[in-house]
Amino acid sequence: MIVLGQTLRSLAMIHASTNFSHAVAFGKRRGHVLVTNGVYSWFRHPSYAGFYYWALGTQLLLQNPLTFAVFLVLLWRFFYYRTRAEESALIRFFGDEYRQYRARTWTWIPFVP
Template identity: 35%
Template structure:
């Protein structure tokens, strides 16, 4: 019988592979686009690195080596089930956001030469559903990996990126789209409907 620790590690790994498979075609296409605004350098590169450490590197070390072993605890079937639901929900949300954004997608604070404000699909109600998906991904990691370091590392790493980037991103969108973005903000939530 498969252990819950192994199952959690396996599902985390499959989740990361699924995320990569969903994102890869959009990333390749985005690299070919000319940019009107590019704020990836400097602070945003640091934010992305910290997020990668929490959502990728630390959990991968745990998944493949079991380290740091001192921080491990007994897994729970309930946490595993909730982690699975969070992970699947994150992948569905990733797919919806990438589909809605199409060629407007970018990994960083960038606007394409012919950038349009996307307000359809999942973006009809949420301004930043990609961040919602990452929050779910980080939550899935915390629930699936029974380790006090590797589990919550995603929440901390992505949390740092989110809270330090959301203001500059919205300022960039306001500057680029003016009144259109102001109107859009009046009837949408940032990442969580009816809450935030």
């Protein structure tokens, strides 16, 4: 789970290239494009999913059920709200192109639409 999560996160950064940022962009930069190829063709927000499963995997490896449960809840909450904010910005930037992309991809984080 750790290796798969890290691989997914790394591939997300590679495929997004200069469009990748650790901060949610609320203004569209020149040259900013909607990335829908590579891992982005299967996942919406693959970097988030990768981190989510990497972090949960670390707690499984450590066999710590308490921190696994805490990570599960806190990370889910973080990514739920971050994804909502980011998707609002992406709809402003890309309009129907993003809406269509969102309709055909998943986040792969449980209960994060």
